[in-house]
Amino acid sequence: MAKWISYGMLLLCICLSCSNESVEQYVPTPSALEIPKLFENNILSPVIPVDNPQTVEGIALGKKLFFDPLLSIDNTQACADCHAPEHAFSDPDRFSDGVDGFLGTRNSMPLFNLAWNYDEKFFWDGKSFSLEHQAFSPVTDPIEMKSTWAQVEQKLQQHSEYPDLFEKAFGNQAIDSTLVTKAIAQFERTLISSNSKFDKFLLGEATLTPQEQNGFNVFMDEARGDCFHCHGSDKNPLWTDNIFHNNGLDATFTDLGLGAITGDPADNGKFKSPSLRNLAFTAPYMHDGRFATLEDVINHYSEGLKNSSTIDPLMKKVTQGGVGLTEQDKADLKAFLIALSDYDFINNSSFKNE
Secondary structure (H helix, E strand, C coil), X not given: CEECCECCCEEEEEECCCCCCEXXXXXXXXXXXXXXXXXXXXXXXXXXXXXXXXXXXXXXXXXXXXXXXXXXXXXXXCHHHXXXXXXXXXXXXXXXXXXXXXXXXXXXXXXXXXXXXXXXXXXXXXXXXXXXXXXXXXXXXXXXXXXXXHHHHHHHHCCCCHHHHHHHHHCCCCCCHHHHHHHHHHHHHXXXXXXXXXXXXXXXXXXXXXXXXXXXXXXXXXXXXXXXXXXCCCCCCCCCCCCEECCCCCCCCCCCEHXXXXXXXXXXXXXXXXXXXXXXXXXXXXXXXXXXXXXXXHHHHHHCCCCCCCCXXXXXXXXXXXXXXXXXXXXXXXXXXXXXXXXXXXXXXXXXXX
């Protein structure tokens, strides 16, 4: 891995022009993201807003906020309750429950490699533009944290630690929602997953089993799995195109997905392609968590596709129900997909509330 830049903490003495007094002001310490070698090799640069650079203090503050239930109305629910580190920052429950016990209608998306989401559309339906804006929604969602930003700001402002932490991160003790979401976004950008068995294979550090190798061949074969169009290849370490597709889950839609956001009927039933990394930890699968196992997912594409007016053209064999994999190819494809899971990522102490 390579670091872009690293500077120590600077302590500036600002002389006031109208007096001989001086004021000490902390300048946050720049903390460049560590770019994985495979990302560098494929010329993938992170998206970092010019008004929210990564800093040591900002990341530490964002992590504290991510795990703090103070953001919810009754101080019982944190971001990490629906995005658990041991599950690659996803939820093992099909639908997450909020502070009042009400369930949502979608499965919590895993959080990693978010700085490489180039269109910057977040959530299953792309309703939020930018990682900073994405962090606004759960706090006020009536079936999630159910709070208001005025309440959250007041609680943080009256907290014994947060005003000082915000000053060190942003040079300001006055806490507002914009600074809260900037800090959380800084932490979330550090959630980088790049050390699966298949990553090591691509770097010449591991060998695939015959089953894993055939599974990759199935994945790349247009006559068999034909998975790479939406989920990338060995040339795309993100393992997603980050684009919205109707992948044949339903003939009609109770959840319009992207169509509800754009208002375009041609987008009905389209949802963001998730990364295939860390599938060993992120069950259940699909936007509504309908599939409990990887076998269920593979069977869907093999023989369970449903036609509709907005079905993606990439679902070429929809009229046949799917790609029709053999049982051996199904098992091998699963073995390859599991090889995309990064155990170092879920065990990284930097990402845990320790």
